[in-house]
Amino acid sequence: MKQNADWMQRDLAVLWHPCTQMKDHERLPLIPIRRGEGVWLEDFDGKRYLDAVSSWWVNVFGHANPRIGQRIKDQVDRLEHVMLAGFSHSPVIELSERLVKVTPAGLDRVFYADNGSSGIEVALKMSYHYWLNSGRSGKQRFVTLTNSYHGETVAAMSVGDVALFTDTYKALLLDTLKVPSPDCYHRPPGMCWEEHSRTMFAHMERCLAEHHAEVAAVIVEPLIQGAGGMRMYHPVYLRLLREACDRYGVHLILDEIAVGFGRTGTMFACEQAGIAPDFLVLSKALTGGYLPMAAVLTHDEVYQAFYDDYATLRAFLHSHTYTGNPLACAAALATLDIFEEDKVIDANRALSRRMAESCAHLADHPHVAEVRQTGMALAIEMVQDKATKAAYPWQERRGLRVYQHALERGALLRPLGNVVYFLPPYVITPEQIDFLAEVASEGIDLATRDTVRVTVGLDLHPNHRDPG
């Protein structure tokens, strides 16, 4: 039987991995996975890892889920794919009906793309094009929040603000308006999330007051800025934003690629603010983590601005080859069935309480500035100085040490910089949550132990490991 080392060698000879400095793999092992089952991933040496981050936030009902698997198997023997221009098929029709039903009222049209970034591109282009079709060609800019992330394609990067991903490509990006994020990590001592989020809205109000005539849309990640370090804010911000967008005649694009499908405690994050966007972008958990797909939902007013005789050239002539892929639709339909049949959103309440309880003690850790949580997402912010919240220099790669420790202990925890977080599949058990909390605590202890040593490379076998 093939072992990890063989597969790793073959991999490193031919692959180029995403979001990776490949040279790291001179010292950091790559982990070839043989199979998955539920929350577990198993490598070729038989070692198992609890997938605490849902394989980059996609997997909500576990790996090799028989209900999703069966639906895809049934579909693959019937119709694997057909182009969606001029043709249609039952899975895409059924899925669109279901999405219209489960999303906030008014979002009655569904356009598909084949990954999250492409979904963002669709929403940006549609918004700009809507204003063009409505005789408002001056509305060409987008407003976004600092520390936001909307994907890796060029326009999606333009509305993002995580320096690590975008700075290099600055020369290529659209000119967007950036408003300070309501990120509650930075709230003054003693201030609650709601008050801070409300206060920070003044920046947005000012920006829209000044620029609304040239702005097509505001785009935000509702409640959680994911790739920006799982930074969180209060729903009141979304309520104020919806109201201001209406007042200034600007679209609101909500990127629920990461937070949609129950992650924040409600099916969609915007429900907590009681609002509906003009464009809702979904992906990631949409297919239960099985196949790449994105959906962009909008309302009839937008749709009608494109609906005309062909010769008027008002149509949205955007396409992705795999748009509406039947296998992905089948996976999404099975996923929606599970949400409904298993009353997942209700069941998650107990799980998110358990996450809070099992990690509560970390708030007292001398190198933890904050333990924060929104629904099924919990984040622990490691800092050099608890009092001033001074961050560890990024060069020290403290999060990576937590990652390595977790792997040794059989957990996949992949921190974002100095932020250790859990975004587990919803099929995790309370005991498994306790296990993750224990592994994270140990990892944070190890990673924050020495305060002087600067590690640019990595130690595969850290000699400062303490068995206690």
Ligand SMILES: *Cc1c(COP(=O)(O)O)cnc(C)c1O
């Ligand atoms: C992951 C993510 C994207 C990009 O989706 P991809 O499928 O990776 O292109 C966009 N926005 C948010 C909020 C995300 O978390």
